[in-house]
Amino acid sequence: MPATTPATPSASLAVDGGNPVRTAPVAFMKPQLEPQDVEAAHAVLKSGMLRAASRCAELETRFSEITGAKHGLTCSNGTTALQLAYGALLEPGDEVLVPAWTYIATASMLVASGCRPIFVDADPESYQIDLADAAKRITPNTKAIACTHLYGIPVEVDGVQALAREHGLKVIYDAAQSHLATYKGRGLGEFGDAVTYSFYATKNLGTGEGGMVTVNDDALADKIGLLRSHGERDKYIHESVGFNYRMNDITGAIGCSRLDRLPQETDARRGAAKRYDAIIDEIDGIGRPRIDDGIEPAWHLYTVRIDPDAFTCTRDEFCAAIKAEGVPTAVHYPLSLTDQPAFAEIVARNAADFGDAHPPVARRLAKTVFCLPMHHALSEQDTDDIGEALRKVASAYRR
Ligand SMILES: Cc1ncc(COP(=O)(O)O)c(C=O)c1O
Numbered sequence: 001m002p003a004t005t006p007a008t009p010s011a012s013l014a015v016d017g018g019n020p021v022r023t024a025p026v027a028f029m030k031p032q033l034e035p036q037d038v039e040a041a042h043a044v045l046k047s048g049m050l051r052a053a054s055r056c057a058e059l060e061t062r063f064s065e066i067t068g069a070k071h072g073l074t075c076s077n078g079t080t081a082l083q084l085a086y087g088a089l090l091e092p093g094d095e096v097l098v099p100a101w102t103y104i105a106t107a108s109m110l111v112a113s114g115c116r117p118i119f120v121d122a123d124p125e126s127y128q129i130d131l132a133d134a135a136k137r138i139t140p141n142t143k144a145i146a147c148t149h150l151y152g153i154p155v156e157v158d159g160v161q162a163l164a165r166e167h168g169l170k171v172i173y174d175a176a177q178s179h180l181a182t183y184k185g186r187g188l189g190e191f192g193d194a195v196t197y198s199f200y201a202t203k204n205l206g207t208g209e210g211g212m213v214t215v216n217d218d219a220l221a222d223k224i225g226l227l228r229s230h231g232e233r234d235k236y237i238h239e240s241v242g243f244n245y246r247m248n249d250i251t252g253a254i255g256c257s258r259l260d261r262l263p264q265e266t267d268a269r270r271g272a273a274k275r276y277d278a279i280i281d282e283i284d285g286i287g288r289p290r291i292d293d294g295i296e297p298a299w300h301l302y303t304v305r306i307d308p309d310a311f312t313c314t315r316d317e318f319c320a321a322i323k324a325e326g327v328p329t330a331v332h333y334p335l336s337l338t339d340q341p342a343f344a345e346i347v348a349r350n351a352a353d354f355g356d357a358h359p360p361v362a363r364r365l366a367k368t369v370f371c372l373p374m375h376h377a378l379s380e381q382d383t384d385d386i387g388e389a390l391r392k393v394a395s396a397y398r399r
Contacts, residue, residue, distance in 0.1 A: 013396050014324035021389040022326025026382045030375040031202045033254070040257040044249045055252030060212070062259055063205075066180065068187025069195065069214035071221035074247035074255075075228055078176040078198020081211035082109040084245060085172050085194035086146070088223045090115050094143035097169075099129040100337045100362035102148040106174045107337050110146065117346060118142070119338050121359030125290040127303070127369070128155045130361065131163055137354055144170040149178035149188060151332070151371075152204070152269075152300035153291060157183045157191050164192075172196065176211075177300035179204045180266045184294040189214045194224075199255055204269070204300050205262050207254045210247055265376035269299040272378040276302050279387035283394050285310025301332055302374040305365065311397040318393060319370050325389035329370045336362035 012018030044055060056074045064072030075081050082105055090096065092114025098107045101122035110117045118137050123130040129147045145164055147155050155173075164171045175181070175188050176198035182188070189195050197203075199210030215221050226233065231240035280288045285307045291297065306315050313321070319329045338347045338358045351357035372386060 013321050013393060014326075015321045020325045021392060022385050025323075025326040025328055026373045026386060027375065027377070028328040028330065028373045029202050030377045031206050034257075034261070036260075037254050037257040040253040041250050044253045049249055051248055052246045052252065053249045055249040055256055056247050057252075059247075059252045059255040059259065062256065063197075063212055064189060064214050066187065066259070066263075067175075067189035067195070067214060069189025070216040071214060071218070073213045073215075073221065073224050073228060074252060075211045075213065075245045076247060077209045078174075078196060078200060078203075078211040079105040079109060080228075080243070080245035081176075081196035081198065081213045082106065082146075082172070082174060083112055083243075084224050084227050085196050085213050085215075086110060086113040086115065087227050088220055089170050089172065089193055090144055093141070095139060095141040097129075097134045097137060097142060097145040097147075098337075099148055099150070100359045101127060101129075101333075101365055102150055102174065102337065103176070103333065104337065104340060104342070105176075106146055106148050108342065111343075111346070115144075116141075116349075117337075117343070118350060118354070119343075119347070119359060119362075122361045122365055124361045124364075126153070126156070126292070127151070127289045127305075127365060128153065129160075130359075131156065131159045133359065135163060138167050138169075139353075142167065142169060144172060146172045146174065148174040148176070149181060151289070151303050152177045152179075152181055152298035153289060154178060154181050154183045154188060154295050154297065156292065156295075157188075161191060176200075176203065178298050179300075180262060181298035182296040185296075190216070193217070193220065199251070204266065204298055205255060205258050207251045207258070210251045210255060261376075266298055268376040268378070269374060270297070272374060272383055273297065273299045273302055275380065275383040276372060276386075279383065279390065280304055283390055285394060285398065286390065299374055301330075301371040303332065303369050303371045305368045306370075308368060310399060311394070312399050313397040315368050315370060318397065321393040321396070322386075322389045325392060327373065327386050327389045329372060331370050334366055336366050338362065339366070 014020035060072035100119040171192035199207040
């Protein structure tokens with residue numbers, strides 16, 4: 001059976017019993033290992049050197065170099081990468097500006113470090129942290145800004161750095177989704193006090209679990225290294241209290257092997273994003289985040305937004321209809337962080353101090369965004385079919 005069936009503008013939706021655009025659904029992501037990745041992991045298994053050793057060290061050197069940073073420190077995942085960066089740079093009680101529109105770990109690891117997250121709204125056009133809103137929430141206790149390069153799209157780094165300079169804030173960038181993205185031609189590792197990455201299975205560089213912190217300051221790298229491994233410099237001598245957040249060499253080997261392909265795979269994602277841009281720009285009622293000049297995303301996720309006034313359906317109904325056409329989607333994220341039950345007490349305290357509990361743009365995004373399939377193997381046929389499914393569903397539900 002062919003993977004695609006031609007749809008006419010008047011074709012009824014698959015969700016209503018019509019023919020789908022695709023009988024074989026498009027893959028949402030492609031996290032599969034290649035034989036050389038398995039071989040690299042196997043070599044470590046055969047060697048018996050399972051702890052962090054040469055393959056982790058190689059990943060640290062190569063990944064920090066390719067992202068423009070001086071030091072890279074592998075760790076167990078992107079959450080512990082954040083905790084290590086926060087632990088080394090912040091003190092309990094510090095107020096830290098953090099986007100309300102990001103994955104929970106960016107904010108929850110502040111709580112784990114004894115800091116107070118001050119939630120900042122998203123910019124309605126870029127979906128990234130709104131720097132004007134951030135500036136309004138600065139108090140004498142504000143010590144840092146922790147911001148995410150969300151979906152693989154770098155934030156406006158110059159603006160973040162200027163705000164930080166003006167108020168003497170530290171900057172931690174969560175680049176869990178932004179491996180190899182660049183800002184004004186420079187790697188993201190060049191900016192801020194620390195940059196954190198996740199190598200979770202579905203990330204652009206996926207090792208299963210894994211993460212890294214990159215920094216440019218020698219003393220900070222040393223401090224993070226100690227924090228990562230029980231404050232131990234000499235065997236069983238513990239200079240400070242720390243954690244065991246180490247990576248292992250099986251993970252390191254998979255990371256090195258996948259890193260060989262990451263530049264080409266990132267280019268392939270960029271090609272797919274360009275094709276998507278052209279499709280989205282032709283459909284009234286569906287928008288995409290503004291990407292400013294000088295920003296080169298890594299496209300971990302390709303996220304769009306529906307205008308609820310343009311359609312008779314909700315975002316979830318729209319997604320169900322395109323799924324029936326053979327196009328899976330995901331919602332990153334269904335809630336603003338200020339609506340997460342985990343943060344209810346913090347949100348109430350912030351509301352008392354800043355006068356608003358829920359930044360409105362983050363809440364609106366939670367109801368209207370969805371992510372289309374994105375990976376390095378997305379073919380032109382795939383994006384053509386996705387475009388057809390989007391047009392078909394949009395015209396069926398147009399108000
Ligand atoms: C923006 C962001 N920060 C942090 C993390 C946490 O990374 P990990 O799942 O490796 O702990 C993720 C993972 O989804 C993420 O997307």
